[in-house]
Amino acid sequence: MTTMTTPRRRIDWGRTAAWAALAVAIAVSLGPMLWMLRTALSSDHALASHSADLLPADFSWGAFARVFGLESPAQAIAEGGSGAAISFWQYLLNSLIVSTVITVSQVFFSSLAAYAFARLRWPGRDKVFSLFLGTLLVPSIFTALPNFLLVKNLGLLNTYLGIALPTMLMTPFAVFFLRQFFLGMSREVEEAAMLDGAKHARIFFQITLPNATAPLATLCLLTFITAWNDYFWPLLVGNDPSVRVLTVALGIFQSQSPQGAPDWSGLMAATLISALPILALFVAFGKKIVNSIGFSGIK
Structure with a gap:
């Protein structure tokens, strides 16, 4: 009585390499965004001493509070900010209008x-x-x-x-x-x-x-x-x-850095907030962009 043996499936090295390259590209693309989020959630004074940490250094929402103008000038300066008034919503409205x-x-x-x-x-x-x-x-x-x-x-x-x-x-x-x-x-x-x-x-x-x-x-x-x-x-x-x-x-x-160094956590928080509308639009309509470009003959 003969037994049937299923042939071993050969590894498609080209397909594997393509998926690996895609994973690297995704990691490279998302890396700056994750680092921006990590910096925004860190205390500005703790960034220098924990510059290599992947997680937020001394977790704090203070950067977002400074961006939205929810802190007093004294509190902002104490946390590494400039203490200057930030008309974030006005600037956001100006960008939207233009x-x-x-x-x-x-x-x-x-x-x-x-x-x-x-x-x-x-x-x-x-x-x-x-x-x-x-x-x-x-x-x-x-x-x-x-x-x-x-x-x-x-x-x-x-x-x-x-x-x-x-x-x-x-x-x-x-x-x-x-x-x-x-x-x-x-x-x-x-x-x-x-x-x-x-x-x-x-x-x-x-x-x-x-x-x-x-x-x-x-x-x-x-x-x-x-x-x-x-x-x-x-x-x-x-x-x-x-x-x-x-x-x-x-x-x-x-x-605006009277203390000699930029407010990196505040800057990253403001940058993250300003990028969210564009990211949301691209996530919602990214597939439509690709399909329309291909249909229009742009290669």
């Missing part, structure tokens, strides 16, 4: 431009689009000075509009992203609407945009994240406390 204005305006005007490049036929359309797309190769630092002079001459320094103006109309990436999607849409419905007498404006608002909700939502999210994280331009034109955004405020918060 990011929302940029997102809504940029996505709307970029969708108009993308529709013109994808659907309308006019002389030199492809050449103009290639020239427009070539501006992606121009670093933003090259346009900072001309934009600053323009905003200054318009009297828009230290205003929400001055901060939002350079990117609120359209960007090459946004136009390219939406154009790729519009090119992949079926023309039959649009042609049928034209036979019924519909003009391009009606087709755009009643047919094209309703069928492009997924890429529009993705572009809104990417634009909002970019505007929320911007630092250099808001620092140039919006340093007044009334319009100061959160990224600039964090830099000023770090420099």
